[in-house]
Amino acid sequence: MSDVAVTDLDHTEHADHHDVKPVRKTAMWVFLGSECVFFGAMISTFLLYRNTTNGGPGSEIFDIPFTSASSFVLLMSSLTMVLAHNAFEKSDMRQTRIWLSGTALLGATFLAGQIFEFTEFIDKGLTLPRSPFGSSFYMLTGFHGMHVALGVILLAAMAVLSLSGRLYDDRGLNVELVGLYWHFVDIVWIVIFTVVYLLQI
Amino acid sequence: MTAQVQTIRSPGDRGVWAWITTVDHKRIGLLYAVSAAAFFFIGGLEALLVRTQLLGPNLEVLSAEAYNQLFTMHGLTMVFLVVMPIAAAFTNYFLPILIGARDVAFPRLNAFSYWLFIFSGLLIYSSFFLGGAPDGAWVGYAPLSTQLTEVVRMDFWTIGLSTLGISSIAASANFIATAFTMRAPGMTMLRMPVFAWMSLVVAFLLIFSLPSVAIGLFQLFLDRNFGALFYAADAGGDPLLWQHLFWIFGHPEVYVLVLPAMGIVSEVLPTFARKPLFGYPFVVFSGAAIGFIGFGVWSHHMFTSGMGPIAEAGFGVATMIIAVPTGVKIFNWIGTIWGGKIKFNTPMLFSLAFVAMFVIGGLSGVTHAVVPSDTQQHDTYYVVAHFHYVLFGGAVFGYVSGVYYWFPKWTGRKLNETLGKIHFWLALIGFNLTFGPMHVLGLNGMPRRTYRYPEGLGWANWNAVATIGAYTILVAFLVFAWNIVRTHYLNKGERVGNDPWDGRTLEWTIPSPPPVHNFDETPIVHSLDDFWHQKYAENEEGRAVRMPAVTGAADDQGDIGRADHGTPEGIHMPSPSYYPALASLGIAITGGGLVYLPWGFAAIGVGVVVMLWGLFGWSLEPVTKEH
Numbered sequence: 001m002s003d004v005a006v007t008d009l010d011h012t013e014h015a016d017h018h019d020v021k022p023v024r025k026t027a028m029w030v031f032l033g034s035e036c037v038f039f040g041a042m043i044s045t046f047l048l049y050r051n052t053t054n055g056g057p058g059s060e061i062f063d064i065p066f067t068s069a070s071s072f073v074l075l076m077s078s079l080t081m082v083l084a085h086n087a088f089e090k091s092d093m094r095q096t097r098i099w100l101s102g103t104a105l106l107g108a109t110f111l112a113g114q115i116f117e118f119t120e121f122i123d124k125g126l127t128l129p130r131s132p133f134g135s136s137f138y139m140l141t142g143f144h145g146m147h148v149a150l151g152v153i154l155l156a157a158m159a160v161l162s163l164s165g166r167l168y169d170d171r172g173l174n175v176e177l178v179g180l181y182w183h184f185v186d187i188v189w190i191v192i193f194t195v196v197y198l199l200q201i
Numbered sequence: 202m203t204a205q206v207q208t209i210r211s212p213g214d215r216g217v218w219a220w221i222t223t224v225d226h227k228r229i230g231l232l233y234a235v236s237a238a239a240f241f242f243i244g245g246l247e248a249l250l251v252r253t254q255l256l257g258p259n260l261e262v263l264s265a266e267a268y269n270q271l272f273t274m275h276g277l278t279m280v281f282l283v284v285m286p287i288a289a290a291f292t293n294y295f296l297p298i299l300i301g302a303r304d305v306a307f308p309r310l311n312a313f314s315y316w317l318f319i320f321s322g323l324l325i326y327s328s329f330f331l332g333g334a335p336d337g338a339w340v341g342y343a344p345l346s347t348q349l350t351e352v353v354r355m356d357f358w359t360i361g362l363s364t365l366g367i368s369s370i371a372a373s374a375n376f377i378a379t380a381f382t383m384r385a386p387g388m389t390m391l392r393m394p395v396f397a398w399m400s401l402v403v404a405f406l407l408i409f410s411l412p413s414v415a416i417g418l419f420q421l422f423l424d425r426n427f428g429a430l431f432y433a434a435d436a437g438g439d440p441l442l443w444q445h446l447f448w449i450f451g452h453p454e455v456y457v458l459v460l461p462a463m464g465i466v467s468e469v470l471p472t473f474a475r476k477p478l479f480g481y482p483f484v485v486f487s488g489a490a491i492g493f494i495g496f497g498v499w500s501h502h503m504f505t506s507g508m509g510p511i512a513e514a515g516f517g518v519a520t521m522i523i524a525v526p527t528g529v530k531i532f533n534w535i536g537t538i539w540g541g542k543i544k545f546n547t548p549m550l551f552s553l554a555f556v557a558m559f560v561i562g563g564l565s566g567v568t569h570a571v572v573p574s575d576t577q578q579h580d581t582y583y584v585v586a587h588f589h590y591v592l593f594g595g596a597v598f599g600y601v602s603g604v605y606y607w608f609p610k611w612t613g614r615k616l617n618e619t620l621g622k623i624h625f626w627l628a629l630i631g632f633n634l635t636f637g638p639m640h641v642l643g644l645n646g647m648p649r650r651t652y653r654y655p656e657g658l659g660w661a662n663w664n665a666v667a668t669i670g671a672y673t674i675l676v677a678f679l680v681f682a683w684n685i686v687r688t689h690y691l692n693k694g695e696r697v698g699n700d701p702w703d704g705r706t707l708e709w710t711i712p713s714p715p716p717v718h719n720f721d722e723t724p725i726v727h728s729l730d731d732f733w734h735q736k737y738a739e740n741e742e743g744r745a746v747r748m749p750a751v752t753g754a755a756d757d758q759g760d761i762g763r764a765d766h767g768t769p770e771g772i773h774m775p776s777p778s779y780y781p782a783l784a785s786l787g788i789a790i791t792g793g794g795l796v797y798l799p800w801g802f803a804a805i806g807v808g809v810v811v812m813l814w815g816l817f818g819w820s821l822e823p824v825t826k827e828h
Contacts, residue, residue, distance in 0.1 A: 023306045027378040030408055034370055037412035041446055045420070045431065052437035054430065129428030132438045136431065139423065166821075173820075 054131035059200030070113035077106035104155035222777035224308035230294030237287040244278035269336035276339030288461040301385025306378035313781035317368035320789035325361035343432035343443040373404035387726035399464030410453035417446030448499035462599025473549035474541030487526035520570035547621030551602035558594025583643025614694030627677035634670025638663035705733040780819035787812025
C-alpha cells in the first residue's frame with residue numbers, strides 16, 4: 001500500500017548509507033499507535049456498559065473454555081509469524097511461504113471460531129440492538145475480527161506473491177511490516193479476552 | 202541504472218490529468234490550498250447568512266430549518282475543510298523543503314490523503330442537494346444526533362467526518378515518517394525550523410485523537426442505522442459517553458488548528474524583526490508540551506454536564522496549566538520582536554495581529570477554567586467570541602500571514618503590498634467588530650445557536666454591529682482574492698528571486714517556484730537558521746554583518762555544503778499515479794452508500810470494487826517507471 005521514499009539512483013556515499021526500511025517501519029509503528037486509541041475507545045465503551053444488559057443476556061452466556069481454545073489458536077499464529085519472518089530474513093522462500101500460509105490458516109480458524117460464537121450468542125438472544133452491553137460487545141469483538149480478517153488477506157496475498165517471486169523486501173508492505181501488524185492484532189486480543197471474557201467471571 | 206534519467210515526472214506536466222495523477226508534495230500542497238480557499242468562501246457565505254438572520258430582533262431571513270443547517274455546516278466547513286487543509290497545504294509544501302528532503306516519505310499516500318479529503322468534502326456538501334445538510338451542530342451531541350432520524354442529514358456528517366479522519370491519519374503518519382527519517386545530513390531534530398516542529402506535533406495529536414471521535418461516530422452510525430443502544434438513555438446507554446469521545450478528540454483538535462499557525466508566526470516574526478527567534482528550544486518544547494497537556498483538558502467543555510466536583514476541579518486546574526506553555530510562546534514572540542529592526546509589511550502585520558488577537562482569545566479561554574464562571578458562560582455567545590478570537594484572529598490570521606510570506610516561493614511573484622495592507626486593516630477591524638461584541642452578548646445571556654431573539658433584551662445593537670463586522674470581513678477577503686488573482690493570473694506582481702525576504706531557512710536557497718526535485722544537491726546543515734549563518738557573521742559588538750563572500754543569496758544557491766554531487770538529471774522522482782485518487786474515490790462512493798442504507802448497498806458494492814481496484818493497482822505498480 002505504501003511506497004518508498006524518493007530514491008537517488010546515483011549511488012553516492014550518502015545514498016548508500018540511506019536505508020529506506022526505517023521509513024516504512026516508522027509509519028507502521030505510528031499507525032499501530034493510532035490503532036491503540038481505536039481499541040482503547042471501544043474497550044472503554046465496553047467497560048462502561050459491561051453490566052448494562054437492559055434485561056437481556058449478560059456475560060453468563062460466554063463459553064470460556066471455547067474462547068480460551070480459539071485464543072490459544074490466535075496466539076500460536078504469532079509463533080508461526082515469527083518463523084515466517086525468520087525464514088524470510090534467511091531468504092528461504094519455501095519456508096516463508098509455508099509459515100505465512102500457516103499463520104493465515106490459524107487466523108482463519110480463529111475467525112471461524114468467532115463466527116460460531118456469534119451465532120451461539122445471537123441464538124441466546126444477545127444481539128446488537130438488545131442492550132448497550134450487546135452493542136459494545138459486538139462492536140469491539142467485531143472490529144477486532146475485521147482486523148484479523150484483513151491480516152489473513154494480507155498474509156494470503158504475501159504467500160501468493162512469493163510464488164511469482166514478487167515478495168519484495170524494499171518496498172510496499174513486506175513480511176516484517178505485516179508481522180508487526182499481526183502481532184499487534186494478537187496482543188490486542190489478549191487485552192480484549194481479559195477485559196471482556198475473564199473479568200466477567 | 203547509471204544512465205541519465207529525466208527529472209520530469211512523465212507523462213506530461215500540464216493539464217488536469219497531470220494534477221490528478223501528481224505525487225509531487227508541492228502540487229498536492231497547492232491543491233490543498235486552493236480547495237481550502239474555495240471552502241473558506243463557502244463557509245464564510247454560510248456565516249454571513251447566519252449573521253444576516255441575526256441582524257435585528259425577530260427577523261425571518263432564513264427558515265429555522267435552514268438556519269440549523271447553515272450554522273452546522275459553517276462550523277464543520279471551517280474546522281475540517283478550511284483550517285485543517287490549509288495547515289496540510291503548508292505542511293505538504295514546506296515540511297520536506299524545510300528539512301532538506303526531496304519529497305514526503307510516501308508520495309502516493311500523500312496524494313491519497315488529498316483526494317480522500319476533497320471527495321469527503323464533496324460528499325458532505327452533496328447533502329445540500331440530497332434532502333438537506335447536517336443540522337445537529339458540528340459537535341453532534343447525542344441524543345439529538347441520534348434522534349434526528351427522519352432524514353439522512355446527520356449520516357452525511359458521521360460518514361463524511363469518518364472518511365476525513367482516514368485522510369488525516371494517513372497524512373499524519375506520512376508527515377511523522379518524513380520528519381523522522383528524511384532530514385538532510387546535519388539537520389538534527391533541534392535544528393528543524395519551528396514550523397516543521399509544529400507540523401510534527403500536530404501529526405502526533407491527530408494520530409492519537411482522531412480514533413476517539415472515529416469510534417464515537419461509528420457508534421452514532423450504528424445507533425442511527427442498526428438500532429444499537431450506545432446513546433439510548435432509556436436502555437441504559439449514556440449520552441455523556443459521546444461528549445467524552447468527542448472532546449478527547451475535540452480539544453487536541455483545537456491545537457491541531459492553531460499550532461501550525463504558531464509555527465508560521467515563529468518563522469515570520471524573526472525574518473521581519475531581523476533577529477533570531479528568541480528562545481528556540483522553549484518555543485519548540487512548549488509546543489510539544491501543549492501537545493501533551495492538550496490530551497488532559499477535554500472535560501472543560503463539559504463542566505455543565507454534572508461530572509462531579511473532583512473531575513471539574515481536576516480539569517479546571519489542567520486548563521489553567523495549559524495556559525503556561527502558551528504564555529511561554531507569547532513571551533518568546535515578544536522577545537523576538539523586542540529591539541528588532543521591524544519591517545511592517547503585510548506578512549508581519551498579520552503575524553503581529555495573530556499574537557495580539559491570540560492573547561485576547563487565550564485570556565478569555567482561561568476564564569473557562571474557572572468552573573463557576575464557565576457555568577455562566579457555557580453555550581453563550583461568550584464562547585463563540587472566545588473560539589473565534591483563537592481560531593480566526595489566531596489561526597486564520599497566522600495562515601494568511603503564511604500565504605503572504607510564502608507566496609513568492611510558490612509563484613515567483615510577491616503579492617501587492619498596498620492591497621495587502623487594505624486587506625489587513627479591513628480584516629482586523631471587521632474581525633473585532635464581529636467578535637468583540639459577542640463577549641458582551643454572551644455575558645448578557647444570549648445563547649449560541651439561537652435562531653431568533655425578541656426585542657427588549659439589549660441584544661439588538663451589538664448584533665447589528667457584529668453583522669456589519671461580518672460584511673467588512675467579506676470585503677477584506679475579496680480584496681485578498683483580487684490580490685492573488687491580479688498577482689498570479691494577471692501577472693501584475695513584482696517578480697522576485699530565490700530569497701526576497703532575506704530569509705533564514707532552506708526554502709529560500711532554492712528557486713521560486715522550486716523545481717520538482719527541490720534541491721539540485723542535498724544540503725548539509727551546520728546550525729539552526731543555517732542559511733542566515735551562510736549570509737551573515739557577527740562583528741565584535743555582536744551585530745550581524747553581511748558576509749562579503751559571493752553568496753549572492755538572492756540569485757543562486759549560495760555556498761551551502763553539499764552531501765552529494767548529483768546533477769538534476771541524476772535524480773529520480775516517483776512516477777505519477779492515478780491509483781491513489783481511484784482508491785479514495787472508491788472510499789467516498791462506499792461512504793455515500795452507507796449514508797443511504799439500506800438502499801445504498803449497490804453503491805457500497807461499486808465503491809468497494811473501485812477501492813480495491815485502486816489499492817491493488819497501487820500495490821503492484823512500480824514506484825518509478827523505467828525510461
